[in-house]
Structure formats: structure tokens, C-alpha cells
Amino acid sequence: MFVPLSYNLKSLLVRRASTALTVVSIGATVAVLAGVLSLQQGFETLFKETGRADVAVFLRPGAGSEGESGISREKADVLKKSLAEIALNAAGLPLASAESYLAVRMRKLDSGETNVPIRGVEPMTFEIFGDQIRVTAGQRLRPGTDEVIVGRKLTRRVRGCQLGEVITLNTTPFRVVGVFDCEGPFSSEIWGDLDRIADALERPVYNRVIARLKPGLDVQAFAERMADHKDVPVKVQTERAYLADQTGALSITLRVIGVFLATIMGVAAVFTSTNTMLAALAARSHEIGILLSVGFRPIPVFLSFMSEALVLGLFGGVLGILITLPLSGVETGTTNWNTFTEVAFAFRVTPQVMKSAILFALILGLFGGALPAWRAARMDPVEALRRR
Amino acid sequence: MPLRLIFRNLLKHKLRFVLTVAALGMAVFLVCVLRSLVVALDAGVRAAKSDRLVVQSAVSLFVDLPLSYETKIGSVDGVRTLTQFKYFGGTYQEEPGYFAQFGVDAGRLLEIYDEMEIVDGSQEEFARHRTHCLIGKVLAEGRGWKVGQRVPLVSDMFPRADGGPWEFTVAGIYRSRSSTVDESTLFFHFDYLFESVESGSAEGPNGAGVYAVLLEPGADPVAVMRDIDAMFQNGPQRVQTTTEAEFNAQFVTMMGNVPFFLSMIGGGVLAAILLAVVNTMMLAGREQTRDAGVLKSLGFTDGAVSGVLLTQSLIVCLLGGLLGVAAALAVSEPLAAVLGPNVAGFALTSEVILQALLISLALGLLAGLGPAVRARRLEVVEALRAEV
Numbered sequence: 001m002f003v004p005l006s007y008n009l010k011s012l013l014v015r016r017a018s019t020a021l022t023v024v025s026i027g028a029t030v031a032v033l034a035g036v037l038s039l040q041q042g043f044e045t046l047f048k049e050t051g052r053a054d055v056a057v058f059l060r061p062g063a064g065s066e067g068e069s070g071i072s073r074e075k076a077d078v079l080k081k082s083l084a085e086i087a088l089n090a091a092g093l094p095l096a097s098a099e100s101y102l103a104v105r106m107r108k109l110d111s112g113e114t115n116v117p118i119r120g121v122e123p124m125t126f127e128i129f130g131d132q133i134r135v136t137a138g139q140r141l142r143p144g145t146d147e148v149i150v151g152r153k154l155t156r157r158v159r160g161c162q163l164g165e166v167i168t169l170n171t172t173p174f175r176v177v178g179v180f181d182c183e184g185p186f187s188s189e190i191w192g193d194l195d196r197i198a199d200a201l202e203r204p205v206y207n208r209v210i211a212r213l214k215p216g217l218d219v220q221a222f223a224e225r226m227a228d229h230k231d232v233p234v235k236v237q238t239e240r241a242y243l244a245d246q247t248g249a250l251s252i253t254l255r256v257i258g259v260f261l262a263t264i265m266g267v268a269a270v271f272t273s274t275n276t277m278l279a280a281l282a283a284r285s286h287e288i289g290i291l292l293s294v295g296f297r298p299i300p301v302f303l304s305f306m307s308e309a310l311v312l313g314l315f316g317g318v319l320g321i322l323i324t325l326p327l328s329g330v331e332t333g334t335t336n337w338n339t340f341t342e343v344a345f346a347f348r349v350t351p352q353v354m355k356s357a358i359l360f361a362l363i364l365g366l367f368g369g370a371l372p373a374w375r376a377a378r379m380d381p382v383e384a385l386r387r388r
Numbered sequence: 389m390p391l392r393l394i395f396r397n398l399l400k401h402k403l404r405f406v407l408t409v410a411a412l413g414m415a416v417f418l419v420c421v422l423r424s425l426v427v428a429l430d431a432g433v434r435a436a437k438s439d440r441l442v443v444q445s446a447v448s449l450f451v452d453l454p455l456s457y458e459t460k461i462g463s464v465d466g467v468r469t470l471t472q473f474k475y476f477g478g479t480y481q482e483e484p485g486y487f488a489q490f491g492v493d494a495g496r497l498l499e500i501y502d503e504m505e506i507v508d509g510s511q512e513e514f515a516r517h518r519t520h521c522l523i524g525k526v527l528a529e530g531r532g533w534k535v536g537q538r539v540p541l542v543s544d545m546f547p548r549a550d551g552g553p554w555e556f557t558v559a560g561i562y563r564s565r566s567s568t569v570d571e572s573t574l575f576f577h578f579d580y581l582f583e584s585v586e587s588g589s590a591e592g593p594n595g596a597g598v599y600a601v602l603l604e605p606g607a608d609p610v611a612v613m614r615d616i617d618a619m620f621q622n623g624p625q626r627v628q629t630t631t632e633a634e635f636n637a638q639f640v641t642m643m644g645n646v647p648f649f650l651s652m653i654g655g656g657v658l659a660a661i662l663l664a665v666v667n668t669m670m671l672a673g674r675e676q677t678r679d680a681g682v683l684k685s686l687g688f689t690d691g692a693v694s695g696v697l698l699t700q701s702l703i704v705c706l707l708g709g710l711l712g713v714a715a716a717l718a719v720s721e722p723l724a725a726v727l728g729p730n731v732a733g734f735a736l737t738s739e740v741i742l743q744a745l746l747i748s749l750a751l752g753l754l755a756g757l758g759p760a761v762r763a764r765r766l767e768v769v770e771a772l773r774a775e776v
Binding site: 017018021022024025028029031032035036039062063064067068102103104105108111112113114115169170171201202261264265267268269271272274275276278279332333334335340342 | 401403404407408410411412414415417418445446447448449450451544545547622623624625626628637638641642645646649653656657659660661663664666667668670671
């Protein structure tokens with residue numbers, strides 16, 4: 001016969017102060033893990049879920065990112081115009097464009113400097129991405145002019161990014177004519193005209209070519225063909241794969257930090273909850289004696305105290321999530337060490353994060369309760385009854 | 389004060405004592421590591437020398453300065469000597485583990501960075517041979533490299549026309565007396581790189597990266613910075629001259645909110661552990677209610693009675709603090725090796741140790757205060773009647 005759970009719940013209520021302290025200390029531990037995980041989720045979704053599988057990125061062979069890559073103007077023209085794999089727009093033109101890219105030095109609104117990606121684009125770039133790029137204020141840049149549009153996330157972080165302001169690149173002033181928004185890392189970038197940007201930065205070589213692929217294309221085979229192309233060998237990836245490659249270092253760092261912190265804090269939390277459970281047990285020896293003498297077997301008694309520990313863990317887990325929840329959606333920025341540029345992203349307390357947090361809290365409860373429950377189950381009823 | 393009573397009380401619940409001290413130890417350990425990380429992040433800023441300037445592109449971290457700038461900067465009043473600094477981005481035989489390589493002026497490097505000291509091999513050998521290099525002590529020890537070791541490096545940024553790796557020979561091993569130069573870098577001849585690109589035996593950008601400038605003794609850095617910046621005001625590449633401290637600081641600000649998050653997590657850890665210790669001390673206080681009554685009736689003052697409880701709390705916390713500091717000291721070297729050049733200068737400073745111990749004492753004081761005050765207020769009769 002099992003000990004009714006209500007017994008454990010009621011006794012948790014009896015020693016309210018100690019229960020609350022245990023729950024809060026488990027909660028704080030869980031909150032740290034959940035906080036770091038939601039940061040990592042926010043970062044990862046920004047890059048992974050927003051990349052398109054039907055857009056190809058062409059880089060110089062061996063280049064790991066567009067910053068390292070370089071494709072000459074002639075080669076870019078060949079790539080844009082001669083590949084049968086690239087989809088056509090309504091006017092029959094290939095949906096392909098060259099891009100130049102450089103992380104430029106800009107001042108942050110608060111203080112210090114940051115590296116902001118500036119991208120030279122062609123009118124076709126907007127067609128490739130379609131509705132994904134939304135101009136939310138002002139207008140789109142006119143081709144061939146010294147106009148730029150800035151990603152929405154920059155307007156709150158970087159100086160000179162308000163509509164109508166002027167951004168000077170080396171010695172050329174560019175006017176901000178629009179603000180655009182987009183899911184994904186583009187929303188932390190500045191976009192200008194391809195050749196005007198290349199001229200201003202004195203960078204005659206483009207960085208990459210992007211293109212919309214025909215539906216149903218075998219990207220793997222295409223990439224293999226292009227790697228061995230005799231005139232224009234290039235590295236081809238889908239945009240999704242490319243963006244996933246750019247997140248490696250930071251994503252792993254965040255995960256390692258999270259696990260490292262959670263492990264050490266978790267062990268400390270197990271120790272402290274063992275402590276409080278043991279103390280609670282000492283105060284309840286008499287009760288345990290009664291339970292055992294009215295016929296409850298040691299195993300149900302063990303399970304009863306384990307479930308009490310699990311309830312404590314569960315409460316701690318829920319509290320931990322509640323502490324983290326207000327963070328959800330809060331935007332922050334750090335440097336993505338793969339590209340050395342600043343990316344802004346939001347904490348995301350996803351169901352995945354919540355699941356991990358609750359699981360972690362239950363494990364804490366389980367470990368914290370094991371020893372006390374074991375002791376309770378093995379008490380000698382006569383001895384226990386004698387204690388008051 | 390009855391010291392023996394204090395120790396008896398502490399050891400009455402051995403398991404509880406051990407668990408509390410261990411949990412505290414873990415928290416203090418974490419706080420030490422997190423604090424050291426924050427301190428290490430700007431170690432390069434604090435150690436920076438005031439007689440060194442860095443000239444970099446005003447446009448971007450990724451834009452090189454023209455080679456012609458060397459003589460022009462060298463002619464500015466107050467400039468004693470200078471060297472290029474060109475990031476190479478090479479990898480060693482697909483082996484994991486990153487280390488930085490820079491092309492520099494082999495003859496002037498040690499004059500400008502006088503905190504570098506050759507501990508094996510010789511500077512003359514390095515200066516004499518175009519393909520020789522200097523490596524840091526940490527790098528040499530980590531890889532088991534000796535003077536004479538050949539180091540083949542492949543660089544995505546500078547692919548060689550023959551498809552093979554760049555071959556460098558270790559001419560000397562340096563150590564550094566300051567965190568401005570880290571000990572896991574490889575320095576080689578910039579001229580070797582530049583001539584290879586010039587002659588077509590390698591591809592890559594043909595520029596100098598940044599210039600590190602050593603000032604004449606007594607020169608006014610502000611005036612020199614202003615003069616250098618003014619010289620290139622109208623291009624071709626605008627420059628931004630800063631003190632070494634500011635140059636290093638830009639990499640710290642790139643971390644964005646990371647130092648803040650680390651401090652937040654440290655605070656969370658402390659809050660969680662404070663609650664746990666408070667909980668334990670409250671238990672101990674309640675258990676010793678009758679003892680307090682006995683002590684009082686024997687004639688001990690209120691102060692002595694509450695002192696017993698407060699001292700217990702202080703001892704537990706101090707022991708936990710010492711344990712945590714000891715653990716942090718034990719892992720600080722392996723941890724520094726793991727973090728490597730990513731967080732150069734990671735070390736447990738005496739300042740951090742002192743802070744950690746003070747925090748432990750503060751925790752002890754806070755946790756012991758409640759029970760101590762309660763004990764002081766106890767009525768003797770009431771206390772003797774207590775059941776626990």
C-alpha cells in the first residue's frame with residue numbers, strides 16, 4: 001500500500017519557511033541554466049531557422065565565411081548568367097546577385113565601438129528574398145546612388161542609423177533612406193548599392209554571389225559540380241547551411257557555459273536540498289515511526305519521501321522558469337566570433353528550454369531526496385516512535 | 389565563549405556539516421572563476437603601456453593599411469619606431485586548437501615590446517632568416533615544440549600558388565612579463581609574407597593590417613595621435629590612432645553584455661547559496677534552543693549565547709570559502725590552458741581570492757544573524773521547555 005501523496009504535500013505546507021527556501025534555491029539554479037539556454041536558443045534560431053534552403057551562397061573555394069571570400073567581378077558575372085540551376089524571374093532574368101560585404105567600425109549608442117556588417121546589394125537581391133525583406137520606414141535604396149537602408153535592430157544600438165542621418169564610409173557619405181526588417185541576421189546589417197559600396201570601401205572584389213535555385217534541385221550534386229568547375233570553381237551551400245556554419249563557436253560556447261554552470265550549481269543544490277530534507281526527517285521521526293508501525297512497508301515509505309523531493313524539485317523548476325520568463329524577448333547583442341560582427345538577438349524561453357529546465361529540476365529533486373528517503377525507509381519503527 | 393561547544397555543535401550533524409561546506413565551496417568556486425573571467429577580459433586594457441600607440445583603419449577592423457604608410461608614420465614627430473601587425477589566420481595540420489600568428493618587423497618587435505624576453509634560441513637568428521619565427525612559451529610547451537622545429541601552416545587568407553603550406557622554423561621561444569603580449573602567439577617576418585604575395589607565389593591582401601608605434605621618451609601621445617590621423621584625413625585610407633589601452637578595449641566592448649551576464653550569474657549563485665545557508669543555520673538555531681536556555685541559566689551572557697550561533701555560521705562559511713578558493717586555485721591552470729588565447733590572461737588574482745573570502749564571511753554573518761538574534765531574545769524558561 002502506498003502512502004498518500006497528500007501526506008507529503010501537507011507536511012511541505014507545515015514547514016513553509018524551509019520549503020520556500022529550498023524551492024527558491026533550486027529555482028535560482030534552474031533559472032541560471034534556463035537563462036543561458038534561452039540565450040543560446042535565441043541565437044541559434046536567428047541563424048538556423050531563418051536561412052533559406054532554396055537560396056544558394058557561392059564563395060571562394062576554401063572560404064569559411066563571406067568576409068574571407070572574394071569573387072572577382074568577371075567571375076561573378078559568369079556565375080550570375082551562365083548557370084542553368086538558377087531560377088528565373090517573371091522577366092526571364094536569373095534570380096542571382098553579387099554582394100560585397102565588410103564589417104565596418106561604428107559607434108554604439110551607449111558607448112564603445114562595434115563591427116556592423118555593411119552589404120552592397122543589387123536590385124535582384126530584393127527579388128531573391130521577396131517578402132522576407134520588409135521596409136518598415138522610409139523607402140528602398142535607389143540603385144546607383146549613395147543611399148543605404150539599415151536593419152531595424154541597428155536603430156536602437158548604433159549611432160547614425162536613424163532615418164535621414166548620414167553614415168560616412170572611409171571618405172564617402174551615405175544617407176539613410178529606409179529601415180528594413182527581416183527574420184534573421186540581415187536585420188543587424190546596413191545595405192547599400194553594390195558598386196557604390198565597393199567604390200567607397202575601395203574593394204574591387206565582390207565577396208559572394210547568391211541565387212535562388214530552381215525547385216527540386218539536388219544541391220549536393222550542384223555543389224560538387226561547381227567545386228570542380230574549370231573556369232569558376234566555387235564553394236556552394238544553401239543559405240541555411242551557410243548560416244548554420246556561422247554560429248558554431250558562439251553556440252557551442254553558450255552550451256558549454258550553461259552545462260558547466262548548471263552542473264556545479266546543481267551539485268550544490270542537491271547538497272542543500274539533501275540537508276533540508278534530512279532536517280525535516282529528523283523532526284518527523286515520530287510520524288515515520290507511526291507510518292511504519294501501522295503497516296506501511298519500507299519501499300512505499302521510500303517512494304513517499306522521493307515523491308516529496310520530486311514535488312520540491314518541480315516547484316523549483318517552475319519557479320526557475322518564472323524567473324527566466326520576463327527575459328523572453330529581451331534583446332541583447334554580442335559579437336559572433338565566427339564573423340567578428342555584432343549580432344542582436346533575443347532570449348527565447350522556448351518549450352524546449354522549459355522541458356530541459358523542468359527535467360533538470362526533477363533530477364535535482366531526485367538526487368536531493370534519495371539519501372533522506374533511504375534513511376526514512378530504513379528507520380526502526382520502535383526507535384522512531386520513541387523520539388519526539 | 390565556549391569554543392568546544394561550538395565545535396561539538398558543528399560536528400553533531402556531520403553529514404549536514406559536510407554538505408553545507410561543500411555546497412558553499414562550489415558556490416565560492418564558481419564566483420572565483422566567473423570573477424576571474426571578467427577580470428581577465430580586460431587584463432590587456434589595464435596592463436597596456438602608455439608609450440605605445442596603434443594605428444588602424446578608421447573604416448574597419450578587416451581593412452589593411454597601405455604599405456606606404458610605414459615611412460609616413462615613421463616620419464611623424466615623436467614616433468621612435470614602428471612595426472606592421474598582419475593577422476595570418478593559419479591552421480596547423482588540421483590539428484584542433486587555435487593560436488594566432490602575426491607578420492611583424494622581425495628587427496623591431498622586441499624593441500617595441502620590451503616585455504617580451506627570449507628564453508630559448510635567439511632574436512638574432514630570428515631576424516637573420518626570412519622564414520624563421522618566434523613562438524610563445526605556452527604554445528611551445530603545449531605542442532612540445534623546440535627551437536629548430538618546423539611549423540607548416542595553411543592559411544585560407546593567404547593560399548600559396550604551389551598549393552602547399554607555409555613553412556616556418558622556430559628560431560626562438562619568448563616569455564612575456566605582461567598580459568599585453570600573450571604567450572601562445574607565433575610571430576614571423578612580415579616581409580616574407582609581403583614578398584610572396586608581391587611575387588605571385590601566394591595570393592592574399594597586400595597590406596599591413598595595423599601599425600604598432602613606439603613613442604620617443606617624453607613625446608606627447610595626444611599630439612602624435614592627432615598628427616597621424618590628420619595625415620591621412622583625406623584618404624586613401626583614413627586611420628584611427630589610439631593608445632594601446634583603447635585598442636585593446638575595443639575587443640572588450642565587442643563582448644557586449646557578456647561581462648554583465650557573467651556578473652549576473654555570479655550574483656544568482658550567491659543568492660541561491662545564501663538562502664541555503666540561511667536555511668541550515670535556522671535549523672541549527674532551532675535545534676540548539678534548549679542549549680541556549682541551559683547556557684543562559686548557567687550564567688552565560690546573551691552576547692555569548694548568540695555568539696555561539698554566529699561563530700558557527702562564520703566557521704561554516706569560511707571553511708566553504710577556503711574550500712572554494714582551493715578548488716579554484718587547483719583548476720585555474722588547466723582552465724587557463726583550455727581557454728587558451730580566447731581569454732588570454734585568465735588567472736586567479738589575489739584580489740579575487742580576497743573578494744571571495746570576504747564574500748564568504750559576509751554570507752556567514754548574514755546567515756548567522758537571524759538565529760543569533762533569536763537566541764539572544766530567548767527567555768530561559770521558554771528555551772528550556774523547547775522540545776527539539
